[in-house]
Amino acid sequence: MTALGGTLTEEQAQVREAKEKLGNRLLILAHHYQRDEIAEVADFRGDSLELARRAAQAAAQYIVFCGVHFMAETAAILARPGQRVLVPRKDAGCFLAHSVNRAQLLDAWDRLSAVMDGERELLPVAYVNTTAEVKAFVGAHGGACCTSSSAKAVLSWALKRSPRVFFIPDQHLGRNTAHLLGIPEEEIALWDPRHPPEDLTPFKKKRLILWRGACNVHVRFLPEDVERVRKQHPGVRVIVHPECREEVVKLADEAGSTSYIVRKVTESPPGTVWAVGTEQRLVGRLAKENPDKTVISLADVPPYCSDMSLIRLSDLARVLSGLLKGEEPGRVEMPEEIANPAREALERMLEAVG
Numbered sequence: 001m002t003a004l005g006g007t008l009t010e011e012q013a014q015v016r017e018a019k020e021k022l023g024n025r026l027l028i029l030a031h032h033y034q035r036d037e038i039a040e041v042a043d044f045r046g047d048s049l050e051l052a053r054r055a056a057q058a059a060a061q062y063i064v065f066c067g068v069h070f071m072a073e074t075a076a077i078l079a080r081p082g083q084r085v086l087v088p089r090k091d092a093g094c095f096l097a098h099s100v101n102r103a104q105l106l107d108a109w110d111r112l113s114a115v116m117d118g119e120r121e122l123l124p125v126a127y128v129n130t131t132a133e134v135k136a137f138v139g140a141h142g143g144a145c146c147t148s149s150s151a152k153a154v155l156s157w158a159l160k161r162s163p164r165v166f167f168i169p170d171q172h173l174g175r176n177t178a179h180l181l182g183i184p185e186e187e188i189a190l191w192d193p194r195h196p197p198e199d200l201t202p203f204k205k206k207r208l209i210l211w212r213g214a215c216n217v218h219v220r221f222l223p224e225d226v227e228r229v230r231k232q233h234p235g236v237r238v239i240v241h242p243e244c245r246e247e248v249v250k251l252a253d254e255a256g257s258t259s260y261i262v263r264k265v266t267e268s269p270p271g272t273v274w275a276v277g278t279e280q281r282l283v284g285r286l287a288k289e290n291p292d293k294t295v296i297s298l299a300d301v302p303p304y305c306s307d308m309s310l311i312r313l314s315d316l317a318r319v320l321s322g323l324l325k326g327e328e329p330g331r332v333e334m335p336e337e338i339a340n341p342a343r344e345a346l347e348r349m350l351e352a353v354g
Contacts, residue, residue: 011317015041016321026323027060028316029075032258033279033308038066038316047258048128049353050145052078054345055085061108062086064319065332066287068094068307074131074331076337078346080229086330088315092307094129096243099213100169102133104193108166109141112209115162115200122209123162125154125346127170129215133166136338139345148242148257150353151177157352164206166191169213176242176249178208216245220303226251229275229298238298239264240277248277258282262342265290280304 008016018042019026027052039045044054048071055063056074063085065072072087079085082204094186094302102316109124116122124143127138137147142161146154155177167174171190178188189206204210221244229236238252239261249255254264258278270292276283287295297303322329334342 003097004012006086007311010267012312014317014321020319021324022062022320024059025061026064026320027054027058027062028064029054029066031071031126031308032262032282032285032343033305034066034311035281035309036285037313040284041313041316042066043236047147049149049257050259051075051145052128055079058083062323063170064088064316066096066311066316068092068097070094070097070129071334072332073334074128074346076334077132078343084328086319086328087332087334088319088330089310090330090332091186092310093164094307095216096129096170096213099111100130100134100193100211102131103135105134105168107192108191108196108211109137111196111200112166112203115185116204121162121204122164122166123158123167124168124187125158127151127173128166128346129351132167132334132338132342135342135345137341138168139343143345145345146352148173149259150349151242152180154349154352156181159168159207164209166209167211169211170215170243171210171212172214172218173242173243173251174208174210175246175347176244176255178226179246181206186303187254201338203340215243217239217279217303217305218277219245219267221248221298221330223247225249225277225298225300226275228300229296230351233294236273236275238275238296243287243322252277262286263281265295268293277307282319283307 007304010342027043030038030045056078061335065075065087076085124138124141126138126145128145128147189203189209218241239254240252242255265286273294275298277298283297319329
């Protein structure tokens with residue numbers, strides 16, 4: 001953690017001082033898509049499932065979460081009494097998480113319940129890329145959360161308990177996971193919250209109802225990108241995130257969570273060529289950390305997540321310096337009426353994956 005010339009910048013010095021003084025009272029978590037300057041000083045970096053587990057198991061008094069806001073909310077929900085969860089930028093949102101809110105979900109649930117017994121015939125599953133209010137709704141209705149790593153296990157768990165599952169909000173992760181479980185396309189329906197269908201009878205015959213939402217980073221990868229890289233790099237291995245379109249996942253050699261992508265690239269033999277369909281900060285870091293391989297973005301113009309890019313080292317330094325002064329800048333607090341049912345949904349996820 002040194003600047004050019006080997007000396008620390010002011011922000012680097014502030015982070016180092018805080019880490020030394022707070023010791024094991026402090027845990028800095030960072031998502032894989034964070035800037036290098038954040039990833040380099042984090043105590044642990046991972047995908048949503050890994051970070052949720054770390055937050056749930058943490059003994060530290062202060063958990064500083066470098067990621068988007070719903071991730072910090074998740075950590076706050078799972079936090080033990082007395083623990084504090086802080087986020088350096090509260091304005092770091094998520095396009096996908098904002099594609100569903102509690103009012104829209106209530107409206108959809110009421111409409112679907114008009115043609116089926118919502119409590120007996122429909123079980124909600126929410127991707128962790130949702131607000132705490134949405135997680136709370138899901139937990140209160142017996143459902144569970146999932147991550148891209150755990151989607152297959154959680155969806156399988158849900159289908160054993162209900163004839164139908166309402167998967168919220170990533171339609172591509174839901175459809176790609178359904179195909180892994182052998183659910184045919186004719187048993188899948190798409191719910192568009194902006195244009196709810198008038199005839200809801202067909203939904204009663206479906207096993208899986210998908211919310212019409214998508215990640216604005218992963219939908220930018222297209223089938224023609226796969227075709228292009230295969231022509232440009234004979235023998236290339238194409239690996240993509242399951243939030244990508246179904247057509248892209250089918251053309252890829254492999255699909256998996258960010259942690260799966262990291263593991264596959266890192267453990268591959270020297271000389272392997274990878275085209276990776278996920279956020280560019282992770283792809284660039286993989287290329288730097290695996291100099292014996294060729295790692296490129298699947299897209300011609302690599303996509304960045306603007307929200308994940310918001311947190312800078314100066315933001316982290318500000319939070320840590322505040323802790324040293326006895327302040328708690330950026331603290332994330334969840335009211336019990338939301339935290340309790342949301343925690344149930346998250347705990348069911350952790351139970352489903354073991």
